[in-house]
Amino acid sequence: MIRGRYSLVLALPKGRNFEDGYSALQKAGLELPKVKGDRTMIHGREGGIAILELRNADVPLYVDLGIADAGVVGKDVLLESGRDVYEPVDLRTGVCRLSLIRHPESTGPIRRIATKYPNFTTRVMRERGWVADVLELAGNVELAAVTGLADAVVDVVQTGASIRAAGLKELEVLAHSSARLIVNRQALKLKSELLRPLITKLREQV
């Protein structure tokens, strides 16, 4: 149990959003612990700020359940998680979009969609009244459209280089994404003297 042992617990995702998230929080005045590239799971000394380094998809859960007081995560991951966390700052880094993508030769009805974002995709389809099976993949999603595993895929696009390289076409942008600061609603009240100024500073910075 880590409750009560740190002044603030932050959830940061490994990978793309880590560095930008870490520097934004540091620039906003937080005294962040150094994150060593070893097997340490909780970075930081007791009484100070702790950083939990997590897989992207796990960040909303840790914040929603209050194990972490706040965190940084992409809007795409938040949309998929469906977690009800307070999302006060758009950090404007990690900008990308979630798009519907097809092979140009695949022209029939879309009956199967492959994606790493099954909840988001199912929700969009329901809103539009489309009927299709959603296949959840763990990665390399473009391959599903190239091989014919699915009639279309929903995937992250930034420059478009990956879909161009795979010979695919971006049919439609379904959602825009960027990194967000997320905050546990109870922590916002209990640690308002730390979290309110953090939110204000981060808003000024972007």
Ligand SMILES: Nc1ncnc2c1ncn2[C@@H]1O[C@H](COP(=O)(O)OP(=O)(O)OP(=O)(O)O)[C@@H](O)[C@H]1O
């Ligand atoms: N090409 C990209 N350009 C910019 N941002 C991106 C790009 N791809 C993904 N992102 C954003 O960065 C986040 C993290 O992506 P990253 O590739 O580091 O993680 P991942 O490998 O998908 O997740 P994990 O390994 O934690 O399961 C995504 O959720 C999205 O918000």
Ligand SMILES: O=P(O)(O)OC[C@H]1O[C@H](OP(=O)(O)OP(=O)(O)O)[C@H](O)[C@@H]1O
């Ligand atoms: O439009 P682009 O600029 O090409 O970016 C989009 C690509 O970036 C991400 O993949 P990543 O590089 O993280 O590899 P991954 O498939 O291992 O997630 C994403 O899954 C796309 O494939």
